[in-house]
Structure formats: structure tokens, C-alpha cells
Amino acid sequence: MTKYHLNLAHLYGDLLNTYSDVGNIIALRYYAKQMDADIAVKVVSIDEEFNPDEFDIALFGGGQDYEQLVVSKDLPNKKAGIEKFINDGKPLLAICGGYQLLGHYYVGANGEKIPGLGVLDHYTLSQDHNRFIGDITIKNEETGQEYHGFENHNGKTYLGKGERPLGKVVSGHGNNGEDGSEGAIYKNVYCSYFHGPILTRNGEIAKKILLAALHHKYPAADFSQAEALEIKPTF
Amino acid sequence: MSLKSSFAEFAGRSSYWFLHTFMHGGSSLPGKITLKLDPDILQSFAKKYDLVIVTGTNGKTLTTALSVRVLREKYSDVLTNPTGSNMKQGIVTTFITAPKPKQKGLAVLEVDEANVAIVTSYITPVAFVFTNIFRDQMDRYGEIYTTYEKILKGVRMAPKATIIANGDEQLFNTQNLPNPVIYYGFNHEHHDDLRAPANTDGLLCPKCQHILHYHLITYAGLGDYFCPHCGFKRPKLDYAVTKLGKLTPTSSTFELDGQEYRIEIGGLYNIYNALAAYALGRFLGVSQSQIKHAFESDERVFGRQEEINIDGKKTTLILVKNPVGLNQVLDMIETDPEPFSFVFLLNANYADGIDTSWIWDGDFEKLTQHDIKQYMTGGERYKDITTRLTMAGVDKIWKEPELASVLTKIKDLPTDHVYVLASYTAVLQLRKLLAEKGYIKGGMD
Numbered sequence: 312m313t314k315y316h317l318n319l320a321h322l323y324g325d326l327l328n329t330y331s332d333v334g335n336i337i338a339l340r341y342y343a344k345q346m347d348a349d350i351a352v353k354v355v356s357i358d359e360e361f362n363p364d365e366f367d368i369a370l371f372g373g374g375q376d377y378e379q380l381v382v383s384k385d386l387p388n389k390k391a392g393i394e395k396f397i398n399d400g401k402p403l404l405a406i407c408g409g410y411q412l413l414g415h416y417y418v419g420a421n422g423e424k425i426p427g428l429g430v431l432d433h434y435t436l437s438q439d440h441n442r443f444i445g446d447i448t449i450k451n452e453e454t455g456q457e458y459h460g461f462e463n464h465n466g467k468t469y470l471g472k473g474e475r476p477l478g479k480v481v482s483g484h485g486n487n488g489e490d491g492s493e494g495a496i497y498k499n500v501y502c503s504y505f506h507g508p509i510l511t512r513n514g515e516i517a518k519k520i521l522l523a524a525l526h527h528k529y530p531a532a533d534f535s536q537a538e539a540l541e542i543k544p545t546f
Numbered sequence: 547m548s549l550k551s552s553f554a555e556f557a558g559r560s561s562y563w564f565l566h567t568f569m570h571g572g573s574s575l576p577g578k579i580t581l582k583l584d585p586d587i588l589q590s591f592a593k594k595y596d597l598v599i600v601t602g603t604n605g606k607t608l609t610t611a612l613s614v615r616v617l618r619e620k621y622s623d624v625l626t627n628p629t630g631s632n633m634k635q636g637i638v639t640t641f642i643t644a645p646k647p648k649q650k651g652l653a654v655l656e657v658d659e660a661n662v663a664i665v666t667s668y669i670t671p672v673a674f675v676f677t678n679i680f681r682d683q684m685d686r687y688g689e690i691y692t693t694y695e696k697i698l699k700g701v702r703m704a705p706k707a708t709i710i711a712n713g714d715e716q717l718f719n720t721q722n723l724p725n726p727v728i729y730y731g732f733n734h735e736h737h738d739d740l741r742a743p744a745n746t747d748g749l750l751c752p753k754c755q756h757i758l759h760y761h762l763i764t765y766a767g768l769g770d771y772f773c774p775h776c777g778f779k780r781p782k783l784d785y786a787v788t789k790l791g792k793l794t795p796t797s798s799t800f801e802l803d804g805q806e807y808r809i810e811i812g813g814l815y816n817i818y819n820a821l822a823a824y825a826l827g828r829f830l831g832v833s834q835s836q837i838k839h840a841f842e843s844d845e846r847v848f849g850r851q852e853e854i855n856i857d858g859k860k861t862t863l864i865l866v867k868n869p870v871g872l873n874q875v876l877d878m879i880e881t882d883p884e885p886f887s888f889v890f891l892l893n894a895n896y897a898d899g900i901d902t903s904w905i906w907d908g909d910f911e912k913l914t915q916h917d918i919k920q921y922m923t924g925g926e927r928y929k930d931i932t933t934r935l936t937m938a939g940v941d942k943i944w945k946e947p948e949l950a951s952v953l954t955k956i957k958d959l960p961t962d963h964v965y966v967l968a969s970y971t972a973v974l975q976l977r978k979l980l981a982e983k984g985y986i987k988g989g990m991d
Contacts (some may be wrong), residue, residue: 320597324744324745325742325744325745325746325749325757326749326750328744328745328747329681329689329747330903331869331904331906331907332899333745333906333907334903334907335907337937337938339939341936341937354744355757356757357757375689375690375691375819376691377688377689377691378748378750380754381750407564440674440739444900445900446900453737461900461901461902461903463901468580506901506903507903508903508905508906511906511933511934511937512933545929545930545932546929546930546933
């Protein structure tokens with residue numbers, strides 16, 4: 312039996328799972344085990360209620376245009392819940408489509424403007440006949456950690472108030488190919504265009520997310536061992 | 547045939563002969579030369595052959611191979627393209643290097659999803675065979691809906707051609723096409739109400755965008771689907787598997803239209819391929835007993851798996867390229883009653899898909915339920931696959947980035963059975979090594 316138990320909400324996990332987003336759950340469980348914690352996963356999909364108090368971690372993955380459009384129509388029902396979850400300081404990982412949908416809007420493949428949740432202050436435009444595809448390396452300026460991944464996106468995202476990038480692009484394109492930023496951090500929300508299983512190669516981000524969740528749920532517990540956990544590169 | 551076409555065909559034929567005689571290979575360059583000399587060369591072949599196009603994400607190669615075998619029971623001239631040459635140039639090479647048919651022949655060609663429209667703009671097929679649409683190397687193909695749209699672009703140029711489609715694939719039931727359609731699928735069990743696992747593609751009802759439910763799921767999102775919200779459901783099947791028999795890694799038995807059949811290849815997904823070949827055979831007038839004979843004739847069908855003896859180790863080499871295919875292969879090797887070792891070779895070149903994240907959708911966790919004596923990883927991206935296996939709970943992995951050492955180490959594996967799953971260029975590289983060392987004959991069509 313593990314000592315700690317976390318509940319993870321996989322937002323629209325049955326619709327936004329196109330880029331092997333499930334890898335993030337596998338990685339979280341793998342590192343959680345090393346912190347003496349286990350994770351129960353629940354998919355929260357369209358027409359279902361999202362109760363923020365039920366969960367300690369949330370995952371918001373990427374999908375195809377068609378599914379994203381369907382999700383965008385359901386999002387207003389979950390807005391209050393997601394907003395509360397974020398403001399409570401609970402960790403949320405948002406990848407690609409999920410990242411875009413947390414912002415004000417994104418422009419779809421056919422040029423239509425699709426509203427997002429507007430809980431984060433970024434917005435996303437689209438490119439004509441171009442995608443940012445390939446291996447990418449970024450550096451987080453606060454920790455000096457390097458993150459490795461693969462990007463494949465048509466969207467160009469511009470960060471807004473209160474957001475700082477997940478990292479500075481070392482090689483690759485990042486948020487928009489212009490300002491050298493990749494992803495976003497806001498409170499304990501981590502956003503990225505790294506597809507999709509970002510945590511499998513970047514265990515340090517998994518560690519941050521897990522620690523945030525554990526500290527939130529067990530404020531009195533001592534997690535110094537988990538904090539000292541050393542994560543070797545897997546790439 | 548015009549003088550220009552004849553000359554182009556001659557040039558292509560000569561280069562093919564040269565490449566095959568002296569260079570041991572080359573199925574795309576002769577087509578390239580021919581096309582350069584006469585870009586419309588395909589048109590001249592339309593007069594000589596009736597054409598069937600086999601397309602879809604998984605199963606093209608085996609469906610084509612089985613279809614050819616079935617149709618040869620009735621037709622004397624059946625032309626087909628070699629494994630992997632399913633783009634325009636390879637298809638042209640296939641035509642120019644074939645012996646000239648005495649009467650109008652039949653060509654059954656595997657065609658890459660993005661090349662269907664290119665072929666049908668020159669030749670109007672008599673039939674299309676659709677296997678399935680799954681996400682596959684998304685850095686190249688894009689999303690499943692755009693892949694299907696690419697195929698439809700070709701279909702719209704041939705509104706009279708009969709479509710022989712997998713009825714269990716809901717994407718094939720989303721368009722109103724003027725073409726006659728024949729559906730095949732599975733009807734071997736019935737449940738009141740099933741839901742696909744969350745991590746499945748294409749779960750939405752195309753009519754009302756609610757989550758689809760099922761009476762039967764074969765694998766991934768395939769099965770007898772229905773929408774409890776708007777009534778959208780699987781079309782009536784013309785040909786159906788009504789019972790499953792014994793399934794092993796090397797053979798499957800099943801009942802189809804009341805008759806039992808056996809194919810000499812494992813994997814539930816290959817029964818779909820046999821079913822597609824059966825439906826095409828019936829459409830073109832091949833009898834049930836002829837099809838049974840074709841399926842059960844001894845010769846092994848070369849699909850995307852082959853068995854190689856490496857110093858006494860029965861080694862099965864299987865190409866894997868996308869999550870659905872990978873999961874089907876994992877299901878299949880689980881049916882092996884003997885203990886086995888598991889090798890995974892991962893590259894990330896253009897032909898493999900440069901994004902390796904698809905391995906995370908493979909259900910490697912289930913391997914830990916089995917008594918697998920040894921794991922080995924290799925290839926240029928061996929670290930990615932090692933991490934995947936480690937996080938699945940595997941702790942004893944031999945890591946061999948160089949394929950030459952993988953080959954040497956196979957001899958040291960503790961079991962007689964070895965499964966080697968490999969991405970496309972890793973298969974090519976390993977086969978080349980195996981040929982150099984004399985384990986197999988050289989070349990790869």
C-alpha cells in the first residue's frame with residue numbers, strides 16, 4: 312500500500328488523446344510510485360460535470376480539429392470548475408489543443424475563430440500551409456533545466472499577462488516561431504506544444520506536478536525525500 | 547499505345563532489368579524514368595487491365611496478397627505490386643515490368659492513401675477495397691479525417707466503382723457516395739451496450755457528436771457501433787465473420803457465411819484482411835470453395851511478419867508502425883503457448899515517422915503479465931523504447947543500440963521463440979544484416 316493517494320482528472324481523455332497523451336499518465340504514475348503515491352484516473356468528458364474538489368491533478372491533452380471543436384462547445388460548462396481548480400493552485404498539464412483551449416481563442420484550420428476558456432491570457436493564430444514539426448529543445452530559465460520533445464502544430468500562440476514560458480527555445484520553433492518562447496507556466500499550470508507524452512522524457516516536470524499536488528493535498532506531510540528524488544535523462 | 551508511351555515503357559523496362567540484374571533492387575526508379583518520359587503512361591495500362599485498388603491504414607499488403615491468391619483461382623492474369631511499392635512510381639514499375647496479358651487482365655494494387663487520387667485520375671477502377679483508417683505517422687499523413695478525405699478525392703473520380711468497405715469502421719459510413727457499397731465485418735458476439743476504452747480514436751458519432759456505443763468491439767474503435775443519442779449505427783453487413791475458432795500467432799480459424807476457414811497467419815486483424823479478400827472474391831465471382839482453397843493452400847502469405855531461423859532461434863520479425871497495429875501485434879504474440887523473448891527496434895527516420903510518441907499508446911503493460919524471459923531494445927531511438935518498457939514495469943532489458951549486436955545477442959536469449967518488433971527502417975536494416983550473414987535471401991521488394 313502506498314502512503315499517498317492522488318486523483319487525476321483526464322479532461323476529455325476520450326476525445327483529446329491523439330498524440331499519445333496517455334504517456335503522461337504513465338510517467339506520473341511511475342514517478343509517483345517513487346514518492347510512495349498512487350494515482351487514480353478518471354476521464355471527464357463532454358456532458359459530464361467537472362468537480363474541482365474531487366481532483367488533485369488535471370490533464371488536458373491535444374486532439375484533432377474535429378474533436379477539439381466538439382470540446383470547445385462543451386467547455387463553458389466546465390469553466391467555473393477549471394478556473395477554481397487553477398486558482399486553488401492545483402497542478403494542471405495542458406498539451407497542444409488543451410493549451411490552446413485554456414486561452415482566449417484559437418484559429419482553426421479553416422480560418423474560423425474558436426473560443427477557448429479564457430482562464431489564461433494567451434491566444435492562438437494559425438499559419439497558412441505550414442506546421443512546426445520536429446524535435447525541439449528548450450531551457451527553463453529559472454531552473455536551468457533542459458527539456459526535450461517533439462512538436463507538431465499549426466497554431467502560433469502568444470503569451471499574455473501572468474504567463475511565463477515553460478522554456479526558451481534552444482532548437483526548434485516553440486510557441487510561435489518568433490519570440491523564442493515555448494509553452495507557458497501560470498500558477499501550477501504547465502502548458503506546452505511538446506507532443507504528447509512530454510513527461511516521459513522530462514521527468515523533472517512530472518516531479519514538479521506531483522510535488523505540487525502532494526503539498527496541496529497533504530500540507531503537513533514531509534516530502535523532503537520526494538523533493539530529493541533524482542531523475543535521470545531518458546532521451 | 548502511342549509511340550511515346552511505348553518508348554517510355556521500353557526505357558522503364560530496361561532500367562528495371564538493369565537494376566534487378568546488376569543492382570539487386572529498384573522498384574521505384576524504373577517507374578520514375580518511365581513517368582519522366584511519359585507522364586500519362588498509366589492511361590495506356592487502363593486498356594489492358596481491370597483495376598482493383600486496396601487502400602487504408604493497416605492491412606493493405608496482406609489484403610492485397612490474399613486477394614490476389616483468391617482471384618487467381620478464377621482469373622489467369624492477375625497483376626499485383628510488390629510489398630511497399632504503393633506510391634505512383636512503384637505502381638508504374640509494376641505495370642511496365644509485368645508480362646503482357648493475353649486478354650484483359652486484372653490488376654489488384656495496394657495504393658497508399660495519398661496516392662489513390664493520382665491513380666484514379668488515370669485509371670477508373672472496378673472496385674475499391676477499404677481496410678480501415680487509423681492514425682499513422684501523423685507527421686506525414688495528418689489526422690484520420692484528412693486521410694479519409696484523401697482517399698475520397700480518388701473515389702469521387704470513379705462514382706461507378708464498387709466500394710468494398712470494412713463495415714466496422716464508422717468513418718466509412720459518414721459520406722453519401724453514389725457508389726455501390728459492400729460491407730464486411732464481424733458478427734461473432736452481441737452485447738447490449740459496450741463502451742470503447744477512453745484511449746481510442748474516433749469515438750464520436752459523426753451525425754450528432756455524442757460518444758459512440760457498441761454491441762461488439764473487435765479492436766480499437768472497430769465493431770458493431772451505435773449511437774444511443776441519434777440512432778446512427780453500423781450498416782447491414784453483406785459478409786460477416788460469425789464465429790471465431792482457434793487463434794495462434796501463426797494461424798486463425800473462423801466461420802464466415804456458415805463455412806469454416808483457416809488462414810496461415812495469426813492476429814485478429816488479419817482475419818479482417820481475409821474478410822476483405824473474401825468480399826472482393828465474391829464480388830468478382832469466385833466461389834466459396836475456391837476461396838477456401840486459396841486461403842488454405844500451403845504457401846505462406848508474406849504480410850508484415852516473417853519467421854527467420856537465427857542459429858536455432860525461431861525469430862518472428864514483425865513490422866510495427868502505429869499504435870493500433872502495435873497493439874494487435876502484442877495481442878497476437880500473447881497467444882504463443884511457448885515462453886518467448888521480446889525485442890523492440892525503434893528508429894525515427896522519415897519512413898518510420900520522426901515522432902516516436904506513438905509507442906506510448908502501445909499497451910506494453912500487458913506484457914508483464916506474461917512469462918517473458920528476456921527483453922532487448924535496439925535501434926537509433928532505443929532510449930525511447932527502453933523508457934517505455936521500463937515505465938510499463940519491465941526491469942530486465944538488454945540495451946543494444948547497434949543492430950549488429952542485436953543480431954549477435956539473439957543467440958544468447960534464453961528462449962527458442964523470439965519476437966522482434968521493429969519500425970520500418972529498422973526492419974530494412976535488420977533484413978540487410980540478416981542477408982549479409984546468410985540467414986535470409988537478399989533484397990526486399
